Amino acid sequence: MIGQVLGHCRITAKIGEGGMGVVYRAYDELLHRDVAVKVVRKDAGLDASSSQNLLQEARASSSLSHPNICAIHEVGETDGDLYIVMELVEGKSLYTMSAGTGLPPESVLRYGVQIASALARAHDRGIIHRDLKTANIVATPEGLVKVLDFGLARRMGGGVLEAPTMSFSTVQSASSVSGTLPYMAPEILRGESVDARGDLWALGVVLYEMASGRLPFEGRTGFEISTAIMREMPKPLGPPVPPGLWAIIQRCLAKEPLQRYQRASEVQAALEAVQSGAIVSPNVAPDQDQPGPPKITTMHSVRHAQIKKGDSLLLVGTTKGAFILRSNSQRARWDVGGPYFHGHAVYALAYDDRAGQHQIWASTSSYWGTLLRSSHDFGKSWTNPPQAPIRFPADTGTSLKNIWQITLGPADEPNTLYCGVEPAALFETRDAGETWSLVRGLFDHPHRPRWLPGNGGLALHSIVLDPANKQRFYVAISSGGVYRTEDGGITWTAQNRGIRAVFMPDHFPEFGQCVHKIAMHPSRPERLFLQNHWGLYRSDDSGENWTDIANGVPSDFGFPIVMHPHNPDCVYVIPVDSDEFRCSCEGRLRVYRTRNAGATWEPLARGLPQKQAYETVLRDAMATDSRDPAGVYFGTRSGQLFGSRDEGKTWQRILEGLPSIVCVRTALVDGGSAAAVRSPAVPRSDGMKSAASHKTHRSASRTKTRKK
Amino acid sequence: MTFHIPGALREFTAGESTVKIDTAPRTVADALTALWTLYPGLRDRLINEQGQVRQHINIFIGSENIRYTGGLSGPIQDSSEISIVPAVSGG
Numbered sequence: 100m101i102g103q104v105l106g107h108c109r110i111t112a113k114i115g116e117g118g119m120g121v122v123y124r125a126y127d128e129l130l131h132r133d134v135a136v137k138v139v140r141k142d143a144g145l146d147a148s149s150s151q152n153l154l155q156e157a158r159a160s161s162s163l164s165h166p167n168i169c170a171i172h173e174v175g176e177t178d179g180d181l182y183i184v185m186e187l188v189e190g191k192s193l194y195t196m197s198a199g200t201g202l203p204p205e206s207v208l209r210y211g212v213q214i215a216s217a218l219a220r221a222h223d224r225g226i227i228h229r230d231l232k233t234a235n236i237v238a239t240p241e242g243l244v245k246v247l248d249f250g251l252a253r254r255m256g257g258g259v260l261e262a263p264t265m266s267f268s269t270v271q272s273a274s275s276v277s278g279t280l281p282y283m284a285p286e287i288l289r290g291e292s293v294d295a296r297g298d299l300w301a302l303g304v305v306l307y308e309m310a311s312g313r314l315p316f317e318g319r320t321g322f323e324i325s326t327a328i329m330r331e332m333p334k335p336l337g338p339p340v341p342p343g344l345w346a347i348i349q350r351c352l353a354k355e356p357l358q359r360y361q362r363a364s365e366v367q368a369a370l371e372a373v374q375s376g377a378i379v380s381p382n383v384a385p386d387q388d389q390p391g392p393p394k395i396t397t398m399h400s401v402r403h404a405q406i407k408k409g410d411s412l413l414l415v416g417t418t419k420g421a422f423i424l425r426s427n428s429q430r431a432r433w434d435v436g437g438p439y440f441h442g443h444a445v446y447a448l449a450y451d452d453r454a455g456q457h458q459i460w461a462s463t464s465s466y467w468g469t470l471l472r473s474s475h476d477f478g479k480s481w482t483n484p485p486q487a488p489i490r491f492p493a494d495t496g497t498s499l500k501n502i503w504q505i506t507l508g509p510a511d512e513p514n515t516l517y518c519g520v521e522p523a524a525l526f527e528t529r530d531a532g533e534t535w536s537l538v539r540g541l542f543d544h545p546h547r548p549r550w551l552p553g554n555g556g557l558a559l560h561s562i563v564l565d566p567a568n569k570q571r572f573y574v575a576i577s578s579g580g581v582y583r584t585e586d587g588g589i590t591w592t593a594q595n596r597g598i599r600a601v602f603m604p605d606h607f608p609e610f611g612q613c614v615h616k617i618a619m620h621p622s623r624p625e626r627l628f629l630q631n632h633w634g635l636y637r638s639d640d641s642g643e644n645w646t647d648i649a650n651g652v653p654s655d656f657g658f659p660i661v662m663h664p665h666n667p668d669c670v671y672v673i674p675v676d677s678d679e680f681r682c683s684c685e686g687r688l689r690v691y692r693t694r695n696a697g698a699t700w701e702p703l704a705r706g707l708p709q710k711q712a713y714e715t716v717l718r719d720a721m722a723t724d725s726r727d728p729a730g731v732y733f734g735t736r737s738g739q740l741f742g743s744r745d746e747g748k749t750w751q752r753i754l755e756g757l758p759s760i761v762c763v764r765t766a767l768v769d770g771g772s773a774a775a776v777r778s779p780a781v782p783r784s785d786g787m788k789s790a791a792s793h794k795t796h797r798s799a800s801r802t803k804t805r806k807k
Numbered sequence: 808m809t810f811h812i813p814g815a816l817r818e819f820t821a822g823e824s825t826v827k828i829d830t831a832p833r834t835v836a837d838a839l840t841a842l843w844t845l846y847p848g849l850r851d852r853l854i855n856e857q858g859q860v861r862q863h864i865n866i867f868i869g870s871e872n873i874r875y876t877g878g879l880s881g882p883i884q885d886s887s888e889i890s891i892v893p894a895v896s897g898g
Contacts, residue, residue: 342830346844485848498855
């Protein structure tokens with residue numbers, strides 16, 4: 100074979116030999132590089148179909164590009180011999196390096212992280228190694244690990260490959276399965292189907308072997324080894340093996356696949372945690388008893404409202420939990436479900452009906468941290484993710500205090516959501532909440548160090564998307580002011596010209612205003628309304644300039660500001676007495692409405708308490724629904740929930756005695772998935788967005804009618 | 808080493824109120840890392856993303872709060888009893 104040319108590779112030397120074939124060193128005369136060529140013997144027991152499988156597998160593996168995976172350059176056939184051209188890796192196998200007493204823990208961790216990373220990439224591409232072992236992993240003199248033979252170890256025809264991969268191990272494998280016996284997971288020995296978790300078991304064996312120099316399951320015969328794998332626990336590893344590493348190995352070697360890590364990336368993260376010696380590295384492994392994040396918690400002891408198609412919903416967040424209220428289209432009587440998240444503060448809620456789903460999002464905050472959770476069954480069960488989905492990266496030196504706002508992305512991007520958090524920052528997800536990332540463009544803004552916390556903390560509480568321009572959206576921060584991006588969040592500019600900051604020496608600074616809330620009607624995206632810490636404003640030019648519109652309100656101090664769903668000139672606010680007092684003016688609880696974009700305001704008080712009513716309504720505790728006539732709802736710090744089903748003309752107390760209300764959102768349930776198919780654009784979780792949804796919904800209905 | 812798990816977190820330990828871990832940690836951080844390697848859901852409930860114990864969570868080794876015994880880098884014995892206790896605070 101020496102001197103022969105396969106493809107464009109001239110064989111120069113023999114490297115090794117095994118039951119399946121021979122591995123040669125070769126020179127690629129086309130690309131001028133040294134390579135390794137594995138030639139599979141004609142007598143390796145492959146039938147035609149098996150050969151084809153091997154070729155397909157090798158081709159699939161050749162798509163893997165990862166620094167810790169030995170690259171496959173080419174596969175081919177010559178004179179009936181299959182050959183595979185691959186990266187030439189020069190180094191020592193971990194089998195050789197681990198012999199004796201094993202490797203130092205630092206090396207085990209360093210190599211383990213790289214192996215796990217390689218597996219993670221392969222598994223993401225649907226490729227399982229099936230024969231991971233120390234003999235198949237090479238460490239270069241520079242400390243770089245290369246995993247060899249991805250996807251090559253596969254059962255072929257009816258036969259068994261004794262040592263199917265490049266290592267040509269002499270270990271006898273069990274009948275009717277591929278792989279190398281001491282590294283085989285119990286489910287493989289049981290003849291069950293193999294998935295990526297079989298590789299994670301093998302990784303556990305590799306880690307054990309690297310750490311100790313011996314295999315976790317040993318025996319003189321294949322039967323003894325198999326028995327040990329199936330029934331015995333590995334001998335514990337003590338110092339110098341760190342407890343964290345031993346715990347990871349144990350979890351990889353759980354007999355049942357469900358009790359193992361479920362993904363290689365979880366093992367990688369856990370190894371990195373131990374490697375760093377810090378307690379901060381991410382650990383995303385799922386819970387042992389119920390693997391596969393996100394974990395779901397069923398709310399057995401909570402009363403649930405029975406929700407039907409066509410119902411109106413009120414989502415109410417309080418400092419001690421959330422409530423879900425339902426009513427029919429009349430909105431006269433409300434059925435109450437909850438409290439959900441008993442004892443947890445729920446500052447943000449959202450209803451997401453994009454893509455035909457009924458998902459409620461909630462932020463929960465307690466002793467145990469702040470989490471973003473969701474329910475697909477109107478609160479009967481909620482995700483309870485082992486790892487907090489929204490978290491500041493380690494390099495920020497910052498930790499999450501609260502999630503103030505959950506905002507849905509565009510209707511045609513159902514996997515996009517945004518969260519505004521405290522300390523002030525914006526997070527986004529593009530995969531329906533699976534992963535969240537910090538919007539660095541805003542976090543790294545040079546103004547950020549000079550933003551100051553308001554009374555409620557330094558919070559990013561408003562996120563307003565421009566429905567006419569996906570690249571443009573606004574956020575508002577207390578106390579930082581309004582910021583706008585024109586490039587989807589990469590860069591941000593302060594948009595506060597004309598907004599007062601009475602607590603600053605310069606009353607009209609570029610930024611630093613304590614903006615309490617902003618609102619936009621989707622049909623007029625260039626126009627914004629703003630409730631300030633002292634001041635009511637409107638901008639007609641996308642936030643470039645702001646005009647005072649506090650014409651006739653008893654106070655221009657307040658918190659919420661919400662749009663009428665169908666009238667872009669109609670806005671609701673609830674003035675409070677002053678910065679110091681922050682209660683409804685003159686002890687009279689009144690909503691104020693403008694129907695001419697702020698030229699004049701009118702009080703709406705019929706049905707609201709007008710004596711000794713010193714109430715406070717917080718920034719997110721007010722919303723409108725999308726019905727016609729529109730509903731308007733708000734909750735107070737004293738735990739009263741009020742609603743109007745006639746656009747504010749008259750009011751009723753829906754509930755009292757709740758904990759302090761911090762969030763109110765609305766939704767219209769437009770049927771199950773079948774209904775959603777019929778009318779794909781259905782309402783949203785707050786009044787501002789409801790307007791757009793409602794409009795689209797009508798439009799969609801008309802379109803359907805025409806199609807009929 | 809034995810951990811005593813408060814009721815609110817037993818959802819993440821398959822309902823177990825105590826968790827015994829057969830390791831030899833040198834520090835509280837080692838011990839906790841071993842705990843949430845087994846039960847990952849506990850980690851983010853006890854510390855924030857910067858690795859600090861949450862403000863209203865107390866961790867006791869025996870009867871000593873680790874805030875007064877060296878924090879997470881404080882020493883620990885194989886036979887230690889570790890209690891996780893939410894603070895008595897709030898309204």
